[in-house]
Every structure is written in C-alpha cells, then in structure tokens.
Amino acid sequence: MTIPFTLPKQRWELKFSEAYPLYTDAEAIAEANRCLYCYDAPCTKTCPAGIDVAVFIRKIAERNRHGAAKTVLASNILGYSCGCVCPDVVLCAGSCVLKDFKKPVIQIARLHRYATEKFLSDGKHFFTPATATGKKVALVGAGPASLACAYELKLLGHEPVIFEKKTLPGGLNTTGIAPYKMTAEDALREVEAIRRIGIEIRTGVDISSQIKTLLKDYDAVFIGVGIGDDTELNVPGIDGDGVIGSIEWIEQLRLSDKPALPKNTKRALVVGGGNTALDAARELAQLGVPEVTMVYRRTAQLMPGFRHELNDARIEGVHLLEHAVITEIVREKGKLKGARVRASDEDIFLQADIIIIAIGQAKWRDLLMKFPDVELNEANEIIVDEETGRTGNQRIYAGGDATPGMKLVVQAVADGKRAAQAMHRELLQTGKGGA
C-alpha cells in the first residue's frame, strides 16, 4: 500500500537494522506452537487493549493468519505498531505461565506484528461501520489515542475528524519511536490503513485559536495531543550547538535527511533515566558512537525506564553513570567540549561531542487550559474519569500521553476506545442529545 505522505529518501532511521525482524511463516508457527493456549489466559487479562492473545496465537499455529489479524484488530486497530513497540515482557508476556515452567515466555509482540502485517500491506478492513448517525466528533492530535478513538467512533456510525498540527499524522509512532523497533514509513502505512475506513485527517492545522468553533461544530471533542516539547535543563552553557532535546533528536533521526550527528562523534552524553533517554542512548550506540554515557541523578533501580531496555542498552555498550547531575555545559569559543558533572559527591569533567537532554517533556498546559472546564493535575495531565475518559466538560474526552497512566501506545489505544464507547453511550446515540 502506498502512503499519501512524503518522507525524505535518505533518512537516518534507515541506517538502523531491526531489533526483531518480522517473523517468517515457519518462525511464527513454531513460536505459536510453544503457546499452551491457557484457559482464561493471563496474557489476555494483562493486555490494556484486551486483545484475546491466546486465541490469536492459536490461529497463527493453525496457519490462519487472516483470522489472527482479525482477532488482534478487533481489540486494537494499532495492532501492528503495538507488535513493534509494545514492552510485552512487562505486559502480556510478563504474565505468561511458561515463566513458572522455567521456559522462555512466548514472544507475543513479535507474533502480534506477524499477525497484522498483512493489514498494513493491503489495508483491508475486517469490520464495517454501522449506519451513519450524523454525529460528528473532533479529535485533536493524530497520534495513537485519537486514531483508536476515531476508528471506534467510525465503527459505531459516527463521523470523526482528526486535526493535527504537524504535517505528518501518527504522533510519536511517526516521530518518536526508536528506528530499530519501527520505521516512520511503517507508522504512516498504519495510519493510512486505519484512515481508509473513512476517517478524515486534517494535517498542518493548529486548532488552538478555534476551540470554541470546534465545540460549536462538533457533537463531542477528544483531546489526544500527547506530550509536549523536552523539558529544558537549566545549567550554564546549555544554549548553543551540540545540545539537543530527545524529542527533537529522534524526530530529526526519523524524518530528516540532515545528519543527526556531528562528524567524528566519539563521545555522547544522554541526560535522564526514562525510556526516551534509553532509546536515545541505544540509538547513539547503534549509530556507532564509541562512548555513550547516560547521566542519571538516581540509581539504576530507581530508573523509570524499563529494566530490559537498560539491559539491552548495556549490551550495546552504553555506560550508566548513577547519582550524577550536570552542573555546567563547557564550551570553547561556542563549540561544545563536554560537561561538568557532580557524580556521587565528586566533581568530574566528561568530554562530549553531543549531549541529548531527556529529562522529561513539558505538557501542552497553555493549549489545554483553553478548553473550557478541562482540569489538569499537578503534572499538567488532563484529569479524566477512569470509566469513561471524560474531562470536567461533559462534551470533552481525553486519552493517551496527555492523561495520567502508562505512556504506551497500547494504553493510548485503550484510552481512545474507552472514550469512543463512552461518547457513544452518553452523547451520540440518537435521542440522547448532543450539541
């Protein structure tokens, strides 16, 4: 399937090789045959999107790939990207009973990707939308939460319209995934496959000044704006070449043909201990930077990033400096030389050709405050009702990274579905009012 979006041909992300390549038929069937097909399977219970894991794996074993895709996509229309990026070892595969049998757990994410790959290549939908209700929903942001919400709304017969500020849809799937997990091209192919069921996506549209109009023109609004820009590090010398925020770094790596690294980069520092920091460190290491050091203020045990990602990063040669804080960025005639670091009560100097700041992302506070009656918590996340995803405003729902919870694609999908079903129940069914 071709995508109606243009990407530069020489993107840096294409320098990476896949960490977990797509299974061949024989590999997938062999792995699926290891599954015990548990009754009331724990993997299914731990999937945020509620995918019937045991059943789709069984279908792969029975060589019914089409049926496996249908089972996955029935619960998660972003099944392909989840197959590429889901941290299955902490979700479904983390509950696999084979672990207690001292056997390797089933590679659920890889099977997931295998099952749904055809959906990406042919874009054929398994489900048909209900009769049109004439109800319209505006979705802000074209990331996984909005896409899942829009798809569910469309199936229920409503008319979703997605507004995206950037020129490309897909949110972090397009701009922010580590390239060895999934490429921007695959992310866009998935968006296109979802769009084909009849979802309008308007890109390059900033709605921040049109919120009142949206509320007037649409029966409901879904906020799926995700996270904002990188939080800045306030130390002397921060401004200038060689220091870059992690979100900007990865977006450049994925979508631009400009060199992401200065020539002859020997040493790199990554500041932070979350999954974004780990991604950046692994990307640097995989690009061949000989010395990559993560500078983290606490210890490995307290890192918010996944333990398995840290292990993989270390295997790739990434160093972790614990109890370490940058106190000054050192430059010579403006050119980056390194950083002064306070590490375990000692002052040291670390040379660096590039420093990536990954200490978290700001939220879209200013934008979100413009939505009437939408309230934020102290982390500037949108406060939503747990059952419905509804904000303080009866007609505004939210989900994904802009709301509290796990910052994962599968969680965004679960949020989007939840909101779509609640909107349908509470606002959009005929005779239940609306705008």
Place this chain on the structure above:
Amino acid sequence: MAELSVNLAGIKSPNPFWLASAPPTNSAEQVMRAFDLGWGGVVWKTIGDPIVNVSSRLGSIDADGIRMVGLNNIELITDRPLNENLREIREVKKRFPDRAVVVSIMAESKDDWRELIRRSEDTGCDGLELNFGCPHGMCERGMGSAVGQEPKVIREITAWAREFASTPVIVKLTPNISDIVEPGRAATEGGAHALSLINTIKSLTGVDLDNFVPFPVVGGQSTPGGFCGPAVKPIALHMVSALAKDSKINIPISAIGGISTWRDAAEFMALGATNVQICTAVMHYGYRIIEQLTDGLSNYLDEHNMASAQELIGRAVPAVVDWGDLNLNYKVVADINQEKCIGCQLCIPACHDGAHQCIYPPGVEAKPGHTAPHAAEAAEKLADDPTYRVPWVDETDCVGCNLCAHVCPVPDCITMKQVETKKPRESWNERIAKGTTFIPGGLHDSPAS
C-alpha cells in the same frame, strides 16, 4: 550388565534391536554401516521381482510442531535386481556372522516362492520373513496385504514356505484386518516359526488444500499408503499383546510399530515380544540411535534386577485382561500439586467440557458436603493475590478418568491418587456370575412415556 542377546525361533542376535524391512535395509552399504554401529540384526528390504517406484513416496504428520509423529509411504519392495540383492546379503552375512540377517520375501506362485526361498537361503541368511503385509501397490497384484487379509491363504503360503525352507520362517502380519488373532492363528497352523507385526496401516496423511490432492503428491494425484512411526505404537502394542495372550499361538513374536526408544522396545517385550524391529526412527535420526537403544535397555534391566532381556519378555501380559475382569470398586481421583502447577488452567475446560465437571478455579466455593481439600486454601490465596490461578479438585465428583493429568503440560503436576471405597474387589464378570448386574434407570426399568 544384563545380557541383551535374544533368540527368536533359533535366530540369534547380540541384542533385540533389528532394522525392519524398509529403506534402511535396502543395500549392503547401508546394512554394514548399521552393523558397524551395533545393530543386532536386519530384515532385508523385501526382495522379489524388481518393481518401479513413484516420486514422491512419503507423507508425514506433525503434532503442534513436532515433526513426523506418523509417516506414510507408497514405496514398494526392492527396485534392485534380485542377484544384486542376493550377492550383497551373502557378503553382509559373511562379514557379520554374529548378527541376524533375515531376508524378507514376496512372490506370487508356489513355484516362485520355492525358487525365491532356495536362492535366498543360498546366501547363508539366518531366516526368512514372508511379507504378507504391504498395503499398497503389491496387494493389487495379489501379494502383500492381499495375502495377509485372507487367513486361508496365509495358512497355505506359510505351509509352502515351511515345505521349501530349511531356516526359520517368520510371517509378517498386516494390521489392516478386524481381529489380528485370526491371521496369527492361521500362520501358526501353517507352521510359522515366528510372527512379526505390525506392517503398516493403510492411510492417507493429509490433503493439499490449495490443489485438492492428498499427500504424498505424485503428479497431481495420490494413493493410500502404509502408516508407521510413533503414532501407530498403541495399535501395535495391542496387536502384539493379543497374540501373546492367545492360547493357540505359542510361537515367538518380533514386534514392529512406532518403536523409537528403548522404552518403546521394553514395552513391546513386556507385552510378549522376543525382539523388536525399527524403521521410522532410523529414517528420522539415522542408525546412530542404536547406542541409546542398547544403553537404555541395558540400564533398565540392571536397575530392575533382570539378568537378561529374556526375563522381560511377557512380564506385562498377565495384567492385560478383559474389561469384564477389571475391579469396579477401585477408585482414583485427581490430585493437583499446588507447588508444581503453573496456572495454565488447561485442566479446567478439559474437565468441564470433556469430562465430569470437578475441577474449579480458585475462588469458587466447594459444594456442601463434598471432599475438596484445596478449595478453601485456593480461595484464601486468591484473596491475597488476585493473579493466583492454581485450580482445585472436587474429589466427590471426580470419577478418576485421568483426562486432566493428560492435558497438564507440567510433568507429575496432576497425579491420580487412590481413594478407599471400603468395598471388596468386584468385576462385571463376577456380577454376572452372581446375577447382580441390574442397574436402575435402563431401557427395561423405566416405563415408556
């Protein structure tokens, strides 16, 4: 070290493991390599008038990714000239005088049988095996299973062979009949020195669903072949034991059918076989398995204080009885090891949908008055840990069918424990003898509505 040598109707071999008449015994080059590795004997691939084979020839079935649990073939007897085979058999016997070399033969007319037996025995072979079993290709020509399915013809041809042969005559039986005892008796009456079984079972292994042709595919067509390999072992075990138990059959048995390991071999010997013949396992893994076969059997015999393989023969035969002689008052119930269970809960749908509804997930309350030792404990553990998944058994409702133990993937996790019924041993046949067979609720007990 237990003595492994056996003697089948006068044919001696240093161990009970023979290669069955099949592709692994097609040529001297192969057989000599097998003997170098330690095989006790061979039955040469059936000789007779050479035939023409087709391509492909084998179909296979897998079980959840385990390859070749059953194999089907449409290959016929040897396609090599008779004299070439005879020359090679003579050479092999000369080089390996201590091994058993048996020639499998198949012919049509009485004269042909006479001539084939004479020329076979000229090689110095230790015995003959009459192929009355091949279920494809040869039977259409009045040979193979066409003979094995007619007790009268078996008796007659066996008698001819006895008349012409000076070495022991083994009759190889086909399982493609309704009762194996009939052909077994016919061969015995014809004068056979020993029986070998089973030959392959007539079968189709599958269908190519894209092209609508069964396997194995021969130019867009297929034909039923002979099924063998691990999947046929239970059928072969039954047939061997049925012949071993029959009072009119008093000749030794050479067992064939799905033997892959020393354990399989020991089971066949315990059910009455004097030795065993192996084919599919060698086609799968090669002659090298002989080391594991002899080593395994030898260790087993030592561990069970048996001085020779001879002592194993027939030890399980008395325990095979008619259903009517089983004890109706013996009861076992399922016991799930709480520590070993991994919580897959496969036993739950098996018991509820496929058996007698007595295994429950934690949290379900036991029926009043029922014996369910782990029900309360399971509920407590679930309260502490919502992911707790170890099921429990209602022993009052359990009929002891074993299904749960068979579906459980964890070795020794579900076992069957005996429960005291406080009733004396009683079989159905004993009830018949006493006239206490009436059970309420039957056709003649309840009035028609």
